[in-house]
Amino acid sequence: RKEVEQDPGPFNVPEGATVAFNCTYSNSASQSFFWYRQDCRKEPKLLMSVYSSGNEDGRFTAQLNRASQYISLLIRDSKLSDSATYLCVVTPQGAGNMLTFGGGTRLMVKP
Amino acid sequence: NAGVTQTPKFQVLKTGQSMTLQCAQDMNHEYMSWYRQDPGMGLRLIHYSVGAGITDQGEVPNGYNVSRSTTEDFPLRLLSAAPSQTSVYFCASRPGLSLYEQYFGPGTRLTVT
Secondary structure: OOEEEEOOEEEEOOOOOOOEEEEEEEOOOOOOEHHHHHEHHHOEEEEEOOOOEEEOOOOEEEEEEEOOOEEEEEEEOHHHHHHHEEEEEOOOOOOOOOOOOOOEEEEEEEE | OOEEEEEEEEEEEEOOOOEEEEEEEEOOOOEEEEEOOOOOOOOEEEEEEEOOEEEEEEEOOEEEEEEEEOOOEEOOEEEEOHHHHHHEEEEEEEEOEEEEEEEEOOOEEEOOO
């Protein structure tokens, strides 16, 4: 089983829609969680950290469920510019602060 | 600041050739790392460094060497290229071990024939 798993998609949604992705992780002692965004043929960039209490940044909301070992990303009022691949990132405990990346979920927002 | 820079952007190698992928950062970050990205596999850590003179292996180190003689530079050397090393390579840096916002370079697309 992969350490961090994501549905690869693609998720095809119309502009203005709300879309949510989940990401599951296998190491229950994982400590820190993040969402990165990667545009086609570009480098990944940090979108947001995921805190235990959940956090929001504009149209983006991230949640952590430690009991079920998943994190989620909710995007409201989708824009064409949200089209990208969203990478789930976890720092497993005892991994020397290494970041473990999921395979990514591709989102395509259509007009 | 230029951030993290990588050269070359594209490279084609024949099996058995060696080459060095260059990576530099101008943010005075202690932690640098190399990843490869393959379709459906996510980014996998090849090697990393926690400071000048200190390097360690990541998840997929075989076939690659690194060195860190300065804070700024972290080159990745392919010893004898194989088709399985065809991939996109990203260099990344971050300020410290416990600071997780990682800054990536633009990547090098490598094809080994």
